[in-house]
Amino acid sequence: MQKRRILDFEYGNIDTDRVVMNFGPQHPSTHGVLRLEAELEGEVVSEIWPRIGYLHRCFEKCAENSTYPQVIPFIDRLDYISSMNNELPYVLGMEKLLGIEVPEKVTYIRTILCELNRIANHQIATGTFVMDAGAYTPFLYFFIDREMIIDIFEKCSGARLLYNYFWIGGLQRDIYPGFKDDCLAVIKAVRERIKEADKLFLYNKILIERTANIGVLPADVAINFACSGPVLRASGVPFDLRKTRNYLNYDKFDWNVPVGKGEVGTVGDCWDRLWVRLAEMEESCKIIEQALEQMPFEGDVRANLPKRIKPEVGEFYFSCESPKGELGFYITSDGTLKPSRVRCRSSCFVNLSVLPYITKGYMIGDLILILGSIDIVLGEVDR
């Protein structure tokens, strides 16, 4: 009988070098063309360097060579999942620069469509996040409801994803006759789906084990990195531009800002970010319901569209709460038909910059989850 070979190691003396590994740029879990250089110690992440820019399309340079209305289609293509919300800060900023008052009806339609878009975005965000954790079904379920929302957008603007619907001074066209009923049907379906999500995955033991206490982002660090949106609110900071900046007519509705409480783990972990998104979907439903009741259905949405957009010399920074965080546009006008500079303050870009901090010391498998919980779209990161 062969004698068993005994390996005589002193384990403390084995020299294990740190290994640098590449994630992406073509990897399904990086949510787009993002490359992460990860320095690993065994299975533990010791350092991360995100490498971005693969989807850089020179938005800011293109904007300098376009007229003011021509910029809007470019903006649609930044964060292609929530285009309605993307157009909003640019359009509101331009209206401030031109001094245009829009009709009440336009403001209500913008509110409703932005909140619907927020729901659609959070459905994709939570869906892909739990898909990263190994649950494929919720992703498909969410897409059923999302299709209803996309249908409303398609009936309004003619496009499914890239709308060009909010124009400076009004809307591209009026809403269609069955708009209210469609919105109410969506709210009903979304609410049922949230209840189902609670049962299906939110309090599922496996998901809690995988996400609680993972990727903890303390509040002071989040503020120092200027994180915004659900990422900041999950860390327990009730900062929402819809409340503080008070644009559109969010002050007329009764709604809350959900903040992370660390229900199953620490405040600011991946589970909190997931929970905040699901809670925000419910708040959006509340806003849409109230807006539909108050909204005047009579009136012309194109009444105040200016014939020729040529603002005076001036500059404004206007930011709104997009589903992913603070999306702002710094518009500088030199008195000609084209902007002298349009700067996009991208929420995903800023939120992604905190990734090296919050992944340190976690496993590779958790790295994918933490990246998913930040909810980035590379179109907006790279611009």
Add this chain to the structure above:
Amino acid sequence: MTSKEIFSILQEKFGDKILGFFEGDKIDPFVNILPDSIKEICMFLRDESGLEFDYLANLTGMDYKDSLGVVYHLYSIKHNHYFVLKVTLDRTKPMLPTVERVWKTANWHEREVYDMFGVIFSDHPDLQRILCPDDWEGFPLRKDYVAPTEYHGIDATPNKLK
């Protein structure tokens, strides 16, 4: 607190490092300061009680044709007020201290400003291009930038009507 009040506090504290206060109805009120003093002024704005600008909302470069500039949009989550700082830089040698130690978010923003405008942020821990490839030549968002017609053997001439 309004921008005017913050300006008077700054002027009292820093004197002639503050160059001026500008406002108008088509403009966010802003304060112009000397580039070299940006870090200490930002440190003061972040830590002084009553101001507490803990959130750097936006940092961006500008090209004013005869000079370059950097714009800082600050916000205080605690007090809910905004403030805009601007510096003007020499076009031939644009250089100023980094505020990365004040707000970590400035790290990537400053890399982007370097990438697009060629502004050097001294003491920045990792000043390299972020959106363009590492071997890219020139600074694309400068007004006098001419786009290359070729990149690594890829033809990039604009389509002309034949």
